[in-house]
Amino acid sequence: MNFFGKKQTPDEIIRQQNRELRRAQRDVDRSRTDIEKQEKQLEIQIKKAAKEGNKQLCTTLAKQLVQLRKSKTRTVAVGANIGAIGSQTKVIQANNKMAQAMATTTKTMSQMNAQLKPQQIMKTMQDFEKENQMMSMKEEMIEDTLNGILDESGDEEEQDAVVAKVLDEIGIEITGKLANAPTPSRDLASTSKVSDSEIEAQLAKLKM
Incomplete structure (x- = not known):
């Protein structure tokens, strides 16, 4: 349900989830970009400390770099999971579309079956055949009568x-x-x- 208390349709729910996934993906990408910037800065600081011979500072900065790269790896994993969820959402959406199409088709077939009554169709065909035979008999009678009149009148x-x-x-x-x-x-x-x-x-x- 949305803020107005209206029940959402499956398509609306999927669209909302897709928006949230895209927003989460953008946040993860932004975090990874920030981490990469910090990573480059740490690498510069480590090189500077090494030139100055400050071993303790190099060690401290190296530990920070290791932790930062772990965070970067986690952001990559999170981004991959978000992409996988997005793919699953698309599959669910496709399945939902197919289910809706099947429901529509089933409803249409049900309506057609309700209208097509075999007994009524058979009776209609039998009535048609009966009327067709009667028409043929009347045509033969009319033709015989006309022939007789023409033969007698000439x-x-x-x-x-x-x-x-x-x-x-x-x-x-x-x-x-x-x-x-x-x-x-x-x-x-x-x-x-x-x-x-x-x-x-x-x-x-x-x-x-």
Whole structure:
């Protein structure tokens, strides 16, 4: 919870922790920089005391240098630990994002499953098939009725006019040939049986 008593979300907590880690890292880096400055100053003082032959002062400054370098080593270790914690925080944040994504996906799938009812879908498909069959039957009935009406309504004169127009479109030569084609004799018409040779002769005349 923050200062206003509002409960923080996981993302807000992680962001706050990251800010605190970055602040701690800056403090550690600043401390190490200060220690390095002190280390250089001690080294200069030790060299000066050695030139002056002040052994006691050299020993005292050397001990301080050893302690200072230990502190520097600890700051390096602390900085490494802060970096490791920061990496772990990033992993936690990534896992939290994945968990949120999974939760959203799960919620969406649950809503879709609630809407998709297999029995209702099956009934809809069956109703569609039934209506489709009825429509096909009605189309066949309408087509048969129309065909019957058209066949009964056409007179012979109109049909002959249509045939003549089609023959004219095909070509006058064909029309002429059909007009000049010999008609079967009454004897052939009255004969109950026509031979194959007679049929072939009539066909030959039509092809001329």
